Amino acid sequence: MKLDSLIPAPLRKPAKPGEGNGSKNAAPADLKTSPPERPSDTERLTDKAKDAPADVLAWVDQRTAASGFLTGMLYRKVPKGTNWFYTLGSAALFAFIVQAVTGVFLAMFYTPSPTEAYASISHINNDVFLGQFVHGMHKWGSSLMVILIFLHMGRTFFFGAYKYPRELNWVIGVVLLILTMTMAFTGYLLPFDQRSFWASVVGININGTGPVVGPYLSDFLRAGPELGATTLSRFYAIHMLLLPGAIIALIGAHLYLVVKLGTTAPPWVRAEKPKIAAPVSQLDAGAEGNGAPPPR
Amino acid sequence: MKAKDKQAYLEEYEFLKKKGKPFFPYAVMKDSTMALIVVGVIIAMSIILGAEQGPKADPTTTTYVPRPEWYFFFLFELLRVIKPPELVPVATIGIPTICMVLLLLLPFYDRGPERHPGRRPIATTAGCLTIVAMAYLTYLGAIGGSPTEIEMKVPPQYEAGKEVVAGSGCLACHKIGENGGDLGPDLTHIGSQLPRAAIIRSVEIGPAEMPAFRDLPPKKLNQLSDFLASLD
Ligand code: HEM
Numbered sequence: 325m326k327l328d329s330l331i332p333a334p335l336r337k338p339a340k341p342g343e344g345n346g347s348k349n350a351a352p353a354d355l356k357t358s359p360p361e362r363p364s365d366t367e368r369l370t371d372k373a374k375d376a377p378a379d380v381l382a383w384v385d386q387r388t389a390a391s392g393f394l395t396g397m398l399y400r401k402v403p404k405g406t407n408w409f410y411t412l413g414s415a416a417l418f419a420f421i422v423q424a425v426t427g428v429f430l431a432m433f434y435t436p437s438p439t440e441a442y443a444s445i446s447h448i449n450n451d452v453f454l455g456q457f458v459h460g461m462h463k464w465g466s467s468l469m470v471i472l473i474f475l476h477m478g479r480t481f482f483f484g485a486y487k488y489p490r491e492l493n494w495v496i497g498v499v500l501l502i503l504t505m506t507m508a509f510t511g512y513l514l515p516f517d518q519r520s521f522w523a524s525v526v527g528i529n530i531n532g533t534g535p536v537v538g539p540y541l542s543d544f545l546r547a548g549p550e551l552g553a554t555t556l557s558r559f560y561a562i563h564m565l566l567l568p569g570a571i572i573a574l575i576g577a578h579l580y581l582v583v584k585l586g587t588t589a590p591p592w593v594r595a596e597k598p599k600i601a602a603p604v605s606q607l608d609a610g611a612e613g614n615g616a617p618p619p620r
Numbered sequence: 621m622k623a624k625d626k627q628a629y630l631e632e633y634e635f636l637k638k639k640g641k642p643f644f645p646y647a648v649m650k651d652s653t654m655a656l657i658v659v660g661v662i663i664a665m666s667i668i669l670g671a672e673q674g675p676k677a678d679p680t681t682t683t684y685v686p687r688p689e690w691y692f693f694f695l696f697e698l699l700r701v702i703k704p705p706e707l708v709p710v711a712t713i714g715i716p717t718i719c720m721v722l723l724l725l726l727p728f729y730d731r732g733p734e735r736h737p738g739r740r741p742i743a744t745t746a747g748c749l750t751i752v753a754m755a756y757l758t759y760l761g762a763i764g765g766s767p768t769e770i771e772m773k774v775p776p777q778y779e780a781g782k783e784v785v786a787g788s789g790c791l792a793c794h795k796i797g798e799n800g801g802d803l804g805p806d807l808t809h810i811g812s813q814l815p816r817a818a819i820i821r822s823v824e825i826g827p828a829e830m831p832a833f834r835d836l837p838p839k840k841l842n843q844l845s846d847f848l849a850s851l852d
Binding site for chain 1: 621629630632635636641646648657666667671672673675676689690691699726730734736737740751
């Protein structure tokens with residue numbers, strides 16, 4: 325019952341008459357014939373225990389005022405016609421979460437040095453419990469994440485979702501795409517087998533052929549005259565710290581805008597216009613949590 | 621988009637939103653189903669495809685043909701499709717950079733109010749063409765080799781030698797058929813210009829700017845020179 329207090333007043337069900345702070349305190353219908361029994365110690369304890377989660381939440385809420393935002397986010401309306409194509413963004417998000425979790429696991433056993441990297445991957449594959457399984461999830465998860473991001477981008481492109489007022493979210497999305505591809509490129513070197521070594525050599529050299537910044541970029545990536553120890557630790561730091569941090573921050577901004585602006589309706593879904601077009605101001609007044617910037 | 625269009629869009633959107641369902645539990649249900657599918661697919665791929673290691677990285681080998689992860693195939697392919705050396709920077713960095721800038725700025729030059737893909741013929745056609753082009757390049761990359769490949773039909777007994785030449789980095793300086801650079805002499809018809817022994821000597825000694833390939837095992841050196849001597 326106390327959980328109700330976390331729901332903002334307009335969303336809460338009105339209390340029934342006779343119900344005070346909670347049903348357990350409500351007076352029985354006939355006080356004279358059945359005098360209230362004092363609750364036993366165990367009853368009081370279980371009651372307390374039952375309320376504990378709500379108490380903790382209320383405590384946190386008093387100090388953060390997060391519940392208003394959270395319920396607003398959870399109960400916000402998604403427009404009519406929202407379909408399965410709209411799950412691609414969160415699918416990409418879940419793929420990223422899988423990468424993060426399996427990546428932490430791999431980092432516990434991986435050594436970023438040219439002499440030991442290969443052996444540490446062999447160790448993960450052959451000795452660590454479920455090692456090859458988690459390694460495989462990380463490896464194939466990256467492909468899936470790239471596919472999902474491209475599909476999600478295709479959805480927002482063909483639905484015209486990048487247009488007003490969601491231009492900025494598209495821009496953030498493109499940066500996320502670039503960062504994810506860079507993630508894939510830097511991760512590819514880490515196993516330090518022939519395939520990853522030579523693909524990285526070629527990749528870095530390709531960067532080097534670019535105009536103006538090309539040579540500097542490839543010098544920065546290689547971190548020396550030849551691909552070696554410093555290259556590996558540089559790729560490792562970029563792959564493990566720099567890019568995940570940037571990606572998490574940008575996903576945060578991306579999702580903030582998604583909640584704030586709302587997701588588009590499919591372009592073929594049209595609102596049937598009411599007989600007399602209502603002025604916008606009236607619409608706005610009725611709209612809960614409408615975050616769209618004011619027109620003009 | 622004009623202010624009028626913006627306002628019309630916001631109005632329309634407000635209507636559709638009012639007609640919609642709350643995010644929880646409806647959208648959350650779909651999203652969680654999708655999450656289960658994503659995790660399921662990743663687990664299945666890991667179990668079926670595994671995570672085998674290749675041979676250990678060896679910076680001294682010259683015969684390894686590098687291959688990127690499949691989603692970079694289209695970039696690799698661009699490198700192969702565009703042959704003239706002065707255009708290579710354009711292919712490798714120029715085109716991807718231009719594409720990325722075009723993608724990033726899309727909402728700023730495509731500002732029409734229309735959102736229906738059927739009524740945005742230019743955007744929809746461009747989108748479809750991009751998808752087809754990337755899919756085609758990825759397909760080419762999947763069936764073809766790496767940019768250090770020699771696209772030349774040779775009798776089967778010379779295939780091994782062709783692979784050695786391709787993998788040894790000779791194309792960085794020599795042209796063979798359609799592929800390769802022009803720092804060193806064109807080797808397309810080297811068989812008719814140099815006897816086999818002289819070819820071997822060049823490879824072992826490395827005349828002028830050419831590095832000496834002394835590390836090539838004798839078997840590979842034999843295959844290599846068989847192949848080159850056959851080019852006439
Ligand atoms: C790590 C990668 C990404 C994640 C986790 C992500 C996540 C999401 C989520 C959860 C949504 C909500 C609606 C939906 O799922 O369709 C969304 C919307 C959106 N995303 Fe992404 N996204 C990513 C990358 C991208 C990319 C690469 C683009 C485009 C270049 C993009 C552009 C957009 C746009 C324009 C919307 C608004 C769509 C609408 O309102 O209908 N996102 N994103």
